Amino acid sequence: RVNNQRDLKNYAASGVLRLIEPIGGTGRNVTIDNHFTSVPLANSLLVNHRLTTIGTIRKNKPQIPQELLDVKNRPVKSSMFAYGEDSDENPNKYLLVSYVPKRNKDVLLLLTLHDDSKINDETGDAFKPEVITDYNLTKGGVDVVDKMKSEYSTARFSNRWPYTVFYGLLNISTINSQIIYRENTNNIITRRQFISELSKLLVMPHLYRRSQIPGLLYLLSQKIRNITGERPTPNRDQATQAKVRCEFCPLRNNRVFFSSRGFQNETSEEETFSSEILDEEFSVFR
Secondary structure (H helix, E strand, C coil): CCCCCCCCCCHHHHHHHCCHHHCCCCCEEEEEEECCCCHHHHHHHHHHHHHCEEEEECCCCCCCCCCHHHHCCCCCCCEEECCCCCCCCCCCCCCEEEEEEEEEEEEEEEECCCCCCEHHHHHHHHCCEEHHHHHHCCCCCHHHHHHHHHHCCCCCCCCHHHHHHHHHHHHHHHHHHHHHHHHHHHHCCHHHHHHHHHHHHHHHHHHHHCCCCCCCCHHHHHHHHHHHHHCCCCCHCCEEEEECCCCCCCCCCCCEEECCCCCCCCCCHHHHHHHHHHHHHCCCCC
């Protein structure tokens, strides 16, 4: 539980540190959103885990110089760079970049990937720094995942945060499971097909279990068996012959049938209900 702003900062940093545990010490680069980006976290990833960092950073961070935040008098498409004061006792091997894409608006980035302040010539008149283009190239994975989650989402509107968290985890798990399935089987199918088959496999055990409930309505159990393809399994030890009335026909009709009560899963339609009742009930599902 997050009680104050300080706990929120620690919570964000600890979440990143947990996620990078499998790749710690591999020399890879980590692209981070501005909710998680901070100078202490970037230094920790570089010094303790040998991982470089690049990400947008919020303007309320104390390590950002005031010169980078003042954009009123800066020309559009201009860039300003600031380097951390690095020392053996206090390593600060990071670079801060402030880029002004529009009037009175800037984009702040923090990185330890490199300390190059070059402008990318391929951006033309935009005069974007290479830091901006590197960030746009590496952040694509997050954008792709967000797009995939929105196209086929399990989420439903709810004001309860546990539901929102659960739906988010379910959306991510469908993406990850399809990646694992594709790598293990080399079978490439559309995301729609994969989710459809996955949902059937997840619900089948529940349908099998529900179809075995003794007191389940006959028509409902029949519908479940039509979906699962399950064959009826008679319980012959408890089979008894009895003359019973149709439970749905009026008393004046006085329709009587022989029913094998011990054969609930094997009893035919005529042994359980009269033909008029069956025609009326099954017309609902046609």
